[in-house]
Amino acid sequence: MDHAHAYEHPHQQVLQMHEHSVEIADEMHSHAGHSDHGAMVADFRRRFWLCLALTPPVLLLSPMIQHGLGLGDVLRFRGNGLVLFAFSTVVYVYGGRPFLTGFLSELRNREPGMMTLIAVAISVAYFYSAAVTFGLQGVSFYWELVTLIGVMLLGHWLEMRSVIGASRALEGLVRLLPDTALKLDAQGNMQEVPANALQPGDRVLIRPGAKVPVDGAVAEGESSFNEAMLTGESLPVSKKPGDFVIGGALNGSGAVTIEVKATGEKTYLSQVIEIVKQAQASRSRTQDVANRAAGWLTYVALIAGFGSLGFWLLAGQTYEFAIQRMVTVMVIACPHALGLAVPLVVAFSTTLSARNGLLIRDRAAFERARDLTAAVFDKTGTLTEGRFGVSDIAVVADADEAEELRFAASAESQSEHPIAQGIVAAAKERGIAVPPPASVRNIAGEGIVAVVEGQEVRVVSPGYLTRLGRTIGDPRLRELESQGKTVVILLRAGEPRALFALADIVRPESREAVAQLKRLGISPIMLTGDAEGVAKAVSAELGIDEYIAEVLPDQKAAKIKQLRDRGLRVAMIGDGVNDAPALVEADLGVAIGAGTDVAVESADVVLVRNDPRDVAAILGLSRATYAKIVQNLIWATAYNAVAIPMAAGITFGTGFTMTPAVGAALMSASTLIVAVNAQLLRFYRNKD
Template sequence: MTDTREAVLDIEGMTCASCVARVEKRLQTVAGVTASVNLATESARVVFPEGTDPGALVSAVREAGYDARVRREQAPAAPEGDADGSLRTRLFVSAALAVPVVALGMVPAWQFPGWQWVSLVLTAPIVLWGGWPFHRATVANARHGAATMDTLITLGTLAAFGWSVWALLFGTAGRIGLTHDVVLFGPVHDAGALVYFEVAAAVTAFLLLGRHIEHRSKRRAGAALHALLDMAAKDVERDDGRRVPVDHLVVGDRFVVRPGEKIATDGIVEGGRAAVDQSMMTGESVPVDVAVGDPVTGGTIAADGQLLVRATGVGADTRLAHMARLVEDAQTGKSRVQKLADRISAVFVPIVIALSVLTLAGWLLAGQPVATGFTAAVAVLIIACPCALGLATPIAVLVGTGRGAQLGILVTGPEALENADRIDTVVLDKTGTVTEGRMSVADVVPFGDADPVAVGRIVASLEHGSEHPIARALAALADTRSDVDQFTAHAGRGVTGVVDGHVAFVGRAGFAAEHATLDAEVTARIAGFEADGATAVVAGWDGEVTAVIAVSDTVRADSADVVTRLRGLGLDVVLLTGDNAGAAAAVAAEVGIDRVVAGVLPEGKVAEIERLRAEGRRVAMVGDGVNDAAALATADLGIAMGGGTDAAMHASDITVAGSGLAPVATAISLSRRTMRIIRGNLFWAFAYNVAALPLAAAGLLNPMLAGAAMAFSSVFVVLNSLRLRRAG
């Protein structure tokens, strides 16, 4: 199999879905290349054979009539304003000149002698200079035999302007004192001295306004990704006191984080304590306390305290860089519905041009005035722009995935959004998903006259220093500890030692029975804890049992609410775990899950997912561990908890970065809302053309109104998509 590489091309000059189709087609003429071009991000993601020169990709794009460059950075630079402000300047100047042209053309009372010649002087710079971006793109595409949205705009505006100039110079429209009315709706029957300067001026101004709003909105839509990138620190203080750029760090370097500073890169805390504000990464508003041994993420902020951190990931290997790549990949990819829209748009422009010619011919064959047929033909050209159709999906995906990144939800691509929209069953792993994934003491029951404080101190002293999950939970029973003599660890059973003059022990029931008598009350308490799914630990000293301690994995605080929310979304919820049935049942009862599948190995999880799919269900799997990776990949939608293993995140379609389960429900809700927006965009884009084209061909729509409607259709799609910025 041939090795492949991947590159991102930033492309200049694309204006509609027809441009996208042309660039994709040209790129794929290079041997072994597959490409996905996105209008909203103005970029192409290209996979090509190892031996292919990236310069050949740029050349292919230029052969299609556009400019391109290979992106060198790991993510795009923050978008700048319009080049030299030219688009905005063209808009303002054209609008200022168009107002008097439209007023003179539409209000007969204001048509002073020679008004039509003044209109010519005012309209010429609007059409020729203001509309130059459209005409330049038309010429560039025409050289390569292509027709795009700009072709329709150029043909329509130049036809209206050219007809008017001809009528002034060679017809009777130049007569001083001539006046005429403008018909916005209905056919034009007067074949005499008609000029269309107001059409050419207004259409150009409307289209410039639409293009300007579209560009601004696309920049706003992509702001989430660039805000993510801006989170990275620019420089860092090494442990030797030198301050260096962040990109000078290598894995293993140690650096200092002072209060209020950004953590430079991913690492492990080797000194100090601090509350770290992770809100920009995970959406959590409460800072997380970190100390020696805890991992920290680059881009988060030490709200207080000072840390000494050892770098474990730098540059493209950091979590922040990984998040940025996921977001950009999602925004660059295409859904199935977008691919369909692209195929339609690719043939739409030639069809419209043909329809415009047929419209003119039809009116002439029907014996109608040339002016009537010309007006209808120009309206057809202008009204039928496929720009809204081309933007309908990618702009919604751009905004939706960007909003997801702000909420700590990373989507791998548009297909994941479509899959999330269709699921009807959510399967939840238990440990690390519904629960915190770490053991804690749930209950301590002292016996006899044992002092609970003494129990906590002696148990914590014995278990201090052990890395076993249960031992770490027991070590947290007391903040102060005593010295331990004659300490002995009995692997998998318990520990003994002399603490505060007592010969103490801590361990499972069988181990404890070797050091003390377990009476009926103690045995009943042990059985009760185990029936509830907890691990029972017996502690005592000097031959007597002093306490039975329940240790369990803590259920996440938001799990019950999230299960209720998932059901409110019409989803069935299943708990799937490798843990024992007692522990699984206890957790399920606490969070309100009725269906539990427990005691399954990783292959058993895969089998359960496949069984649910065989029943016709669309299944989402939520997990965090290595043992969940296969099930995540098997499900229709895999959702990985951000604190989980790399294997789980790589196998998933969506990764949630927050520490709770709530982002899972938010991810599904956001995906559904994004797909609703996409469907709404596509409906109005199609409906607009279906309704408007017959009206234009029938001569019932003035070209000026057609231009305004066309510009509005694109603006509507963009503004409708921007509603997703408030989602979540």
């Protein structure tokens, strides 16, 4: 494989992932007769609105509705039945087409399900009603036909919108890479070339603020690189000649030249893409409960319908009576309630969650969240703010903390280094006025020296003093360093005045989030690439009993799999690109909203407010949603179990025979009960 072609591989993977997502959508909704998921959603939407527009006139022209409203004399006119037939034919042909083609697909695959039942129901209602219009004695059911098709189109439209767009996740990854690079020739001349034309051994100039186009090693210059979007590391990483840089990383303030080491599928980013792709492809495909119930209902309705037709004919009843029994069975088995049982609850659940800062992307995973036993948090950017800040200040006995912070912030105020920015930010947060420094000078790699209000002020590393032969006997220095924190020392007039410990700032909401999960019986676990000391300190601060430290970015998904192999049902909460495979591998992937696009697109749920406490809200809402779905499914199936035998004529000897009109009314009542029960979800409040 040539290198240019290899570099194009991520884009090929995007296309493959798009095809995979379409296959999933087609498998879930093969009845729609479309090859593109987005087009399928738009098509159902168009059909729904047209059918909705035709529904009022069909209702008003239907004799049963006219009689019920007492408007028969007002609305009935010559040719009323033909107009009703024409409108209903449009709805049946145009609105019902996805279900009819889906029925043919299920028939070819020998897997009758929801589409078969809907197709049989609307076809029986339509053709029986048409026969009545043109002379058969009986009652037409055009109103039932159009409302059934409208409700089914709405339900499937809502359902398909929840299918995950897997291809966008990989597109988000690819967008991290620049399209062009500044290639240097042997004479040092610079030329802008397509990034996919680079080959190992080429030298590339990375300007300040630019992204690295491919994996490579620093050949000349020094700079810091922000790899947070790739590794989740909160601090920019300093790189010097010989150090490895990752394609997609953002260069800091220094210009460097790198030597290309890997392109195409061998780059770190391409490997992350492949992990996401494999995790997506290996996911279990949960079969919808409503479809399984509809499959059984299909057989029951078909057997009961045609069985009742044959039985009553053999029993000597008239053809009209027998066909009415069959029509009543088919009409009462119309899956209004069953079709709405899941999508309607999901619609209310989605609205409710959005109001609480949650965006549900994968319905099936969200529903599975009710059974979670462990919540794995990525540390950087999730439990922490992802920024370097002052966590501790230790001053000498006679020093004032605010005063020492003022001197340190002044000395660091003109520096772009993360430590300097953290100290300055700490002073601003406390409302401390920072005086301008004079004669600022960097101490290469070890600190800064400045004159502040006539005093020499130094902010330096402990190693700087050690090399000068000075030791810091303060035990707090070792204690802070043992927690994995970066410590700098403030000297004024040559004497140590304060220790500043800097670390990734823990979100104030994280402690409450951990406590909420414990109350729910969920075990919080922290997953981080940081050192053991950092992980231990943060876990202790938050009350997390289990943590996994020093995890390389490409190992996170494997760690999630290991937890699942232990029998845990796992939610993964993260925000970085490196979290994407783990988000997909988990039973529930939850992304912090401020995270990168790929993390959001790979997740099942997005936390818009960057508040880890919303994880508990997700679990509570998931349990409430599932309870409503189960209640609706139980009602829809139990209703059919009772009503279908009655429709078939089991009560004939008692003097009561259910007519098609009564069956339709009962079916509508069942639908209303399901709809009202779904709306009760509006009153859900998270108690934790």
